[in-house]
Amino acid sequence: MLGSIAIVAGTAIGAGMLALPLATAALGIIPAILLLVVIWGVSAYTSLLMLEVNLRTGVGDNLHAITGKILGKRGQLIQGASFLSLLFALTAAYLTGGSSLLVLKAEAMFGIALDNQLAVVIFTLTLGLLAAFGVAWVDKVSRILFSLMIALLVITVGFLLPEISPSQMAIAAIEEGKVDLWMAAIPVVFTSFGFHVCIATLVRYLEGDALTLRKVLLIGSTLPLLCYVLWLLVTLGTVGGEQIHSFGGSLPALITSLQDIASQPWVSKCISLFADFALVTSFIGVTLSLYDFISELTRAKSTIMGRVQTWLITFVPPVLCALYIPEGFVAVLGFAAVPLVFIIIFLPIVMVLKQRKEVTEGYQVCGGKPALTLVGLLGAVIIAAQLMVAL
Numbered sequence: 001m002l003g004s005i006a007i008v009a010g011t012a013i014g015a016g017m018l019a020l021p022l023a024t025a026a027l028g029i030i031p032a033i034l035l036l037v038v039i040w041g042v043s044a045y046t047s048l049l050m051l052e053v054n055l056r057t058g059v060g061d062n063l064h065a066i067t068g069k070i071l072g073k074r075g076q077l078i079q080g081a082s083f084l085s086l087l088f089a090l091t092a093a094y095l096t097g098g099s100s101l102l103v104l105k106a107e108a109m110f111g112i113a114l115d116n117q118l119a120v121v122i123f124t125l126t127l128g129l130l131a132a133f134g135v136a137w138v139d140k141v142s143r144i145l146f147s148l149m150i151a152l153l154v155i156t157v158g159f160l161l162p163e164i165s166p167s168q169m170a171i172a173a174i175e176e177g178k179v180d181l182w183m184a185a186i187p188v189v190f191t192s193f194g195f196h197v198c199i200a201t202l203v204r205y206l207e208g209d210a211l212t213l214r215k216v217l218l219i220g221s222t223l224p225l226l227c228y229v230l231w232l233l234v235t236l237g238t239v240g241g242e243q244i245h246s247f248g249g250s251l252p253a254l255i256t257s258l259q260d261i262a263s264q265p266w267v268s269k270c271i272s273l274f275a276d277f278a279l280v281t282s283f284i285g286v287t288l289s290l291y292d293f294i295s296e297l298t299r300a301k302s303t304i305m306g307r308v309q310t311w312l313i314t315f316v317p318p319v320l321c322a323l324y325i326p327e328g329f330v331a332v333l334g335f336a337a338v339p340l341v342f343i344i345i346f347l348p349i350v351m352v353l354k355q356r357k358e359v360t361e362g363y364q365v366c367g368g369k370p371a372l373t374l375v376g377l378l379g380a381v382i383i384a385a386q387l388m389v390a391l
């Protein structure tokens with residue numbers, strides 16, 4: 001069970017966490033934490049909905065098959081398109097954030113002023129190749145990196161907690177453009193709580209044991225909440241919301257100012273390594289899924305040519321995005337929220353509504369129609385927020 005909890009928390013906790021302070025800085029710390037709690041509720045509830053659907057459709061089916069069984073080809077199409085957009089958007093965002101940290105590193109360690117576009121290419125050609133090496137490799141590498149990342153997070157939070165100044169915490173939200181600030185924050189927070197793509201695998205792994213699965217999903221989604229709240233406290237509480245807001249979504253600016261606060265040089269190293277690992281683990285995890293998904297879609301042959309072709313389809317679109325929107329780390333994570341709403345809110349609601357009419361035995365999430373209506377509405381709010389920000 002511990003391993004399964006780690007899979008849930010590990011899928012959720014990623015580079016989205018780095019974007020949280022940048023996205024919520026202007027709200028003030030208490031409203032930001034409240035937003036986190038509400039979105040956590042949505043994320044936990046919808047994961048249970050997906051569990052219900054999965055258990056009633058068949059243990060061992062993947063998400064695509066489940067959607068096909070209940071909603072037919074049309075549902076599968078919406079789901080496939082959403083999944084592809086989600087993975088492309090996440091890859092593009094991680095690439096943008098990762099390459100901006102690479103530029104920062106080149107400057108700090110070797111005094112080289114690395115061109116941003118060159119950094120994007122280097123990042124893709126090194127870490128992007130891992131996806132093509134396959135799951136066994138990625139599994140080993142990301143297990144080690146993820147454990148190191150959590151250790152570094154504990155050190156970072158431990159050393160920055162005493163530096164929190166109550167005066168920073170007390171600063172109220174920035175008043176002007178308040179609605180816009182909320183609209184920009186909501187989708188990014190939502191993406192950072194996403195993990196639901198691993199549910200079908202867990203159901204198969206735990207052989208459909210409903211009680212254990214329920215526990216795994218609830219604990220696994222609460223761990224990110226804890227980490228995120230601590231992370232917001234040590235970022236907004238030390239550097240200050242107003243200051244972080246003025247970075248305009250720049251991840252290197254956030255990391256540099258956190259490093260300035262740490263009094264010992266080794267703590268400052270831990271902070272930058274933590275950010276690197278968060279990005280790298282997310283990047284290799286997501287590109288692996290994207291690579292596999294594309295190779296399935298295009299029915300690529302497992303020859304060298306086939307692999308090169310799949311690799312190019314996987315990486316060219318996100319690379320182009322990272323090259324032309326170099327400041328897009330937070331913004332593109334916001335975009336990822338739109339397909340995510342379809343995958344984990346709208347489609348599961350439709351499936352549950354259809355299935356509850358026909359099947360009544362087995363596991364069912366509490367809350368009935370009112371709860372479904374409420375999360376459905378919240379899903380619509382998330383999409384509306386992102387559209388307002390983008391248009």
Ligand SMILES: N[C@@H](Cc1ccccc1)C(=O)O
Nearest residue numbers: 012014015016017192194195
């Ligand atoms: N929560 C992940 C992003 C993600 C969303 C949806 C599914 C999987 C991963 C992050 O913070 O980086």
